[in-house]
Amino acid sequence: MNKIYGCLLLLVIVGCGKKEYKDKIYVKPEIVREAPSDFLSPEESLEKFYLPEGYKIELVASEPMVNEPVAIAWDGNGKMYVAQMDTYMQNVDAIGEDEPISQIKLLVDLDGDGKMDKSTVFIDSLLLPRMILPLDDRLIVNETYSYDLWSYRDTDNDGVADEKIRVYENPKRRGGNLEHQQSGLVWNLDNWVYTTYNPLRFRFNKDGVQVDSLVDGSSGQWGLTQDDLGNMYYSSAGGETAAYGFQVPPIYGEVDLEGQISEGFMEPWPVVGTPDVQGGAELRLKPDGTLNKFTGVAGQEIFRGDKLPPSTYGDLFIPEPVGRLVRRAKVKNENGKKVLYNAYDEAEFLASTDLNFRPVQAQTGPDGNLYIVDMYRGIIQEGNWTREGSHLRPVILRKGLDKNIGRGRIYRIVHEDIKPAGKPNLLNKSAAELADYLGHPNGWYRNTAQKLIILKGDMGVVPKLKEIAKNNESFWTEYFGSKDYPRERVHALWTLEGLGVVDKSLILEKLNDKDYRVRITAIRLSEEFLKKEDRDIMQALAKLQNDTDINVVNQLVLSLRYAKSSEGSDLLTSISEKYKDNEMVMASVELGLKAKDSDLQQLKHKLANKSNGHKWRALDGYDIYKQTCVTCHGPDLTGVPNGENSLIAPSLMGSPRVTGDKEVLVKILLNGLTGPIDGKEYGIMLPMGSNDDEWIGQVATYIRSMNNTTMVHENEVRDIRAKNPDRKSYWTLKELMN
Structure with a gap:
């Protein structure tokens, strides 16, 4: 590993006479515009990294133990799950990419030295698994193009899952290309599980799974992380945005302020030429051949470990697989506004001259160190950007990047003066x-x-x-x-x-x-x-x-x-x-007004001549709707476009299910709805029957009030619920209309 050191940039003294850590950054080597693209062994690749003085990078796992890794997570005892996209860009035309042959591996460190010793195929035959969340002895998994969440469990302790249960179902296939799919599945401080590209959040407890919606939905692409107070950090490779949405917790909506990314922050400092960049050399490269702007940002992490120098705690680490580097950002609170700064002057925390180094995720490990998932491959861009006529295709073929497939590495960053912690042992504790x-x-x-x-x-x-x-x-x-x-x-x-x-x-x-x-x-x-x-x-x-x-x-x-x-x-x-x-x-004030005022005023106008009981039920129902229904049915109840010339859910304005017999609407709220609606498929309307009669009556009253019709009393909900007390399945319109 290269260690060429220059000027002192950071000085951190940890109190009470404790160790003083001086953070010196490397002097960048002379840039090699056309570095070779040959595969290197893990040992050879380790010599191509540049890190600040005192930091070391260690190999945790590599091929054939892992192949094409994209995400890692640990259970309470330190076993590591690794999601692999085994079919991702195995050729320049992405042929065979949607074959369901990807895997999730289970890696175990038997001797506690930080290196994985045993690998088993925990789950096989998956379609590009994207999200993994260990619960207790269960692993929650989502696959590409699907909204469903599955729970997997190894009941006989052989390292292979033998129990599979669907815990959330949405039969609608997710559209869009491979890069524009959801990721994350992060258990937030507030006990809700968040993803990107999904207007829903999930809550797991001993009784099962709850589903809730977000006022402004959810954005972001690959990667999601949180700080100590539950603020989530999103990023977008497509939008070339290193971080956004981090000013307030996601339940309140999205606030992005001018200047939250400091001047110059978006310019990366690679140590190797970057010929394979979407947009081409003229648009995206500096005179020395390196990347001039973040483009492939992915898998970011707020580091919250305790086995690196304390100055790293709370820093945002942003992998940039196109630039072959990892940015370390300082998150400074300036009078309530969070602002990101590069921790170094015209340099990065981690950079490599190995063209196959593709960091796609950073994670805080149970041992208190920072982990880096390296997909280690030639092509990192999805097939829509490597077609005939693209900037990338000629470079890929010239450099032979399409041949570099089927490998992968997982590293951890340690400090030479700090010993990593051992393996955790939490699963069997009370x-x-x-x-x-x-x-x-x-x-x-x-x-x-x-x-x-x-x-x-x-x-x-x-x-x-x-x-x-x-x-x-x-x-x-x-x-x-x-x-x-x-x-x-x-x-x-x-x-x-x-x-x-x-x-x-x-x-x-x-x-x-x-x-x-x-x-x-x-x-x-x-x-x-x-x-x-x-x-x-x-x-x-x-x-x-x-x-x-x-x-x-x-x-x-x-x-x-x-x-x-x-x-x-x-x-x-x-x-x-x-x-x-x-x-x-003031931005938070505006956010609250946006969430409450415009449609609330419309509701109050509609309620002007209603009874007090009708008014308070509708106003309470308004709050419920904004927290539960708005993402699919929209703030104006007319449905949310899904980008495919259709709606995520049908309009509730003028709907005969809303304006007609109250019993139909209440039954739909209690047990959900499946099947075609007015000749169109929308997927499943989720049942809300776990809520009490008052809750159901309030949201039904709000929806009907917006359609200028009568309220729904909780006693009416009680009587309708009593007609089908044992029903667990969704209704269909055919059933409801008979």
Whole structure:
């Protein structure tokens, strides 16, 4: 591995006399415009990397143990699942790409040295698997062109899945080309699982799977990551956007501010010429032959491990497979606005001169280090961009990149002065034992412990979680081995939420916590009380408009969208006046107005002459609709276009199922709907019957109110539900109309 060092760029001193880490970056070598494209052995490829002083790259696994890897994830005991796209671009014309012969491998480190020793085919015969999420002893998997989620389990401990259960079904095939498919499947801090390119989010617990929709849907391409407060970072190779959507948690919508990407950030600094770039040399290359702008950004990761120098914690690592590099971005909070900066001056954290180095994902590992998934291949672009007449095709054929297939490497980045942690052992621990990991300095442990506690559903751990949440121990450091008390309190609160315990008295206490992160968490958890017009909560929140931390004020603005009382509106007005010069706060105000006002005013106009009971049911139904139905049926109830000259779901405006017999609409809400509607196929309308009669009545009342017809009382829902108490299957229109 090359280590040619230059000027000092970063100096980090970790408190109390701990180790001082000086971060020196390499001096870039002379660029070789036409580097050879020959395959290198893993050992040879390791010598082609450039890293800052003190950092080392180690091989974790390589071919034939893995082939064409695109995503990795660990279970609670440190076993690594590897999703492989075994048919991806095996030739320049992408022939055979849709054959269902891809695999997910299970890799095991038997001796704890960080290198994988055993590989088994955990799942075979898949169509380009894209998303993997380990739960407990189950693995959730999604394949390309499908919305379905499947649960796989190895019941006899031979490393091969022998149980397969579909946990979410949507029979509609996802359109678009291979690059424009969903990815992610990230268990967020808020206990919802998010993806890209999908307007839905999912919630797993001991009772099964819940499905919810996002107000603004979801964007992004390959890769999804989160920070300590659940802000998600998206990227788009097609849009040549290294990162976006990270200012606020995704449930509130998308905020992207001018200047959130610092000047010059989008210019990469490869160490090798980049002949194979979409757009061609004239548009996309510098005079030295290297890439002049990020283009293939993919698989980004907020590093939350504890076994690299502390200055790396919270940094965003962005793989760029076209440029053969990994960018390290500093995320700076500037008066509430997050701004990304390159950590180095005209250099990258990791770069290679091996033309087959194709980093497609970065991940924080259980050992506290940073992992890099290298698809290690010639062609990285999808077949639509390698056709006859493209800029890429002549370069691919000239360099023989189409012949470089069927390999792959997984690396980890370590520091020479810090020993990686050993393998985790969490799967067999009790909920009470897992609670002890909620303050672990490695974010992987904190998130995994939270997830496993929720999946166990053991309510006996609630008193311990409340005790942790109340612990206001203020001393914490970021040096290794310390417990981070504020983050522990944050995770304890969200774990309680995941178990269905949102304690009003605890929330009121935590609104005054010493740490701003805990106060932000308490504000988010208070939203359930805001919806119920709880005056105690509102009075406590009002005091936070003068909080010393602008991030707390901004979260208050985001959460106030759920306040229905005049006090909430008055508070928002007061904040708007006080912080009118703060870009982030005002953007959040506008986001809330966008979510509430235009169609809400239309609803209020339609309700002007209705009874009070009708009004409040419709207004509550409006909130439900915006959280559950809007992504498919649209904010105006007319359906959302899917880009294929059709709609994701049928229009609810003027629909005879809405304006006619109430029983038809209620039955559809209770049990869902499948089959053709007015001669068109839309896929499945999901059943909502797990919600109570009041909930069903409210959303039905909102939909019918928008169509200028009568309300639906919860007693009517009760009577309709009682007619088919044991029905589990979807309705069809033929059944409903008979």
